[in-house]
Amino acid sequence: MSAPALNRRGFIAASLVAGGTLAFDAHFALAEAPGAAAINAFIRIGADNTVTIGAKNPEIGQGIRTMLPMLIAEELDVSWDQVVIEQTLANEKIYGRQTAGGSTATPVNWLPLRQVGAAARAVILSAAAKVWGVEPASLTTQAGVVIHAASGRRAPYAAFAREAATLPAPDLDKVALKSPAAFTIIGQSKPGVDTPKIVTGKPLFGIDVDLPGMLHAALIKAPCHGATLASHDASAVLATKGVVAVVPINSGFVAKDKFDALAVVGPSWWSVKNAREHVKAVWDDTAQKAFSTAGYAKAAAEAVQGPAPVELFKAGDVEGALKGATKTITADYSYPFLAHGTLEPQNCTALWQEGKLEIWAPSQNPGAGRTETAAMLGISPDDLTIHMTRIGGGFGRRLMNDYMVMVAQVARGVPGRPVKLLFDRTDDLRNDYYRPAGWHRFTAGLDAQGALVAFKDHFVSFGKDGKPIRAAEMSGYEFPAPVVPHVHLGATFLPTNLATGWLRAPTSNAMGFVFQCFLDEVAEAAGLDLPELMRRTLGAPRELPAEKGRPQLHTGRARGVIDAVCRMAHWQGGALPPGPQGEKRGRGFGFYFSHRGYFAEVVEITFTDATTVRVDKVWAAGDIGSQIINPINARHQVQGAVIEGIGQAIAGLKIEQVDGVITAENFQDFPLLRIDAAPREIAVEFLKTDFPPTGLGEPSLPPVIPALANAIRAASGVRHRSLPLVWA
């Protein structure tokens, strides 16, 4: 497996800034990181020896504002107590990649940010050696203090600021890094740096931005995605003092010379939200009205009957192998569109002044937002100043920047006054970039020994001209395709008017369900349990092929987490004796590899009545490499992802469409899982393996969904093949 590698163009520069503060600016150009041009970092050491570290990535609850500075602080060898975290602006020209997506922050930053800390420490040591007239090698450091053991001299880093600022920069590739045994911060649990502010209600989030003279905007969006504004009449509200403007805007989803929304602007959001009903809008939506959930299901059911027009992967002769198989298994699986339902509704604040835009954006991907917003306004990307706020839930929704693009147009309509655009919950559920629905027809063939020799999938999702739309793709290397001799994976892509996008563990959150549930059926046919089928199918430790540049599944690491979770749960198969009142009980297993991380999970359930499943306990074993950087946060990420996955399976989450329009209005129609349905216990273990540390936001989510569905099968004998799981 390849981790992003650095080329040799890194440098660090030390300088003195106001108040005698020593500032380090570091720059790396990355050779191999996907989509990344560079990483920059800054450290400031104040005259009082306070260490300020810039946090450059968007914080969505994944703990990155805490975790990335830990890497720098460790090698700088300061005490965590003396560190102050400062959010940087979004400016990819200065800070490089600033994205919360794809669980990439750990693999991308693990080496360079430690090198930044180590290089800054090396400069300070050189300065101290010069000032004290001793050899640098005779000096040590501890908690931000330079120590000369031979003479007993000690002085804080800040004492050497003036000298350090005059020294040449060290070669980042040559600075020595600590051995993991010497870590004092990495591997120690550090609570979130914003927790004290969160629990006392301090303003942190995009929705909390409050500027002098600020206006508020409520959204009137075309009811069908892709529909455009034909005409509108706002005279009834423009006559009232609660509304100062009604601005036609373009969300970025329709042609640039059209509008697909109106913003109603005034001094109070509550007032402009209510004023919306008095604005008359006529939409051009004939083409969009043809799309519906029922229509998609019908088209998909027809498509899987025939051959797949798009080929994803082919090996051997699958039809011949199926004819010769001792046993064949066929099953149809499906899953719905999903919204993200971030609890903080989409919002953004902007100020248009003298041809430039200042914007406060709760975006997971502000760099793309800069490009899209500048293009929509017809200004230079350099004319945007982007502030990053804490984000009340990302889950991939805020990788899209429609709220930035829209508020920018509203701000230009009220020049000189800041304006905040806020979606209400219905706007948020109906104007998401949804996880696309999908359908699969699987067929597998077993030989006389019960080995999997043929595997076929006709996948149906959404796209155009034989190409999937955003997040609607399937890899041709989905396990077990690379290890089965006769394989055919094909696809049909249906048209839709809906905007689609990435939901936490995109594609994997669906593929984990369908592939691991179908393999559970295959295991049953082979007289095995799923962990044992997986062991036999994975085979000897090696890396399996993947798309060019994509992470490869290492079968040995997969085997490691499978064995670990079976040990943790004392796995003896899915059958369990009934509960004290005769309740049906059972266990299920699931494994998935995504975003460079390996997770195997076991779910134990009880049917409290014929149609109610209680998840009692989940065991999760993960392998994300040699080091868990912040153990408390790592556990929280896994436990949160596991409960989120349980919610996708059994809480009834789905997004449906009638006559082109999304039907969900509020949380009664998108019932996120609540505390009374959360398991009592989620046991988490990480295997430490000799691989570079990788990300954790996503890979623990996919396996829990099939594990739960497989547990329901084990408990009840009923195989559910469609999400959300329902009991008719």
Place this chain on the structure above:
Amino acid sequence: MTKPYQLVVNAKPVTVSAPGDKPLLWVLREELHMPGTKFGCGAGLCGACTVLLNGQAVRSCQTPVSAAAGHRITTIEGAKALPQGNRIVAAWQEIDVPQCGYCQAGQILSATSLLLVNPHPSDAEIDSAMSGNICRCSTYLRIRRAIRKAAGLADVTEDAA
């Protein structure tokens, strides 16, 4: 229709001018510039806007300012002034309950309200009292554990609650 209303917010008397049907949530956020109370659904379904009215948890998005006038309102900014709120906030911080943090003001006030009426809740009572508050990041195990801690009940492991 805009009228002056006298409120007692976190023990401090304040007067606001607002339409009587304006929800307390938006009076807090827009008139008093207290953004700790969060907007999540506007329909009383998610609990992000929970505040205490005379010690009882209410959804401020469903509480017109006219109905809140004259009553004692406690928001997240003032939760620590109550002994139960202080213990809840301390437990939340110690266990590091939040992930994104957006729902936590509402969670903390629902939990404070629970301990005000039931100082030693059972596991089922905790789940029942907290089931009106959605946490999209699913910090539920730690919410249970923090309430147990604040109530002085036996601690559980970090895997359980």
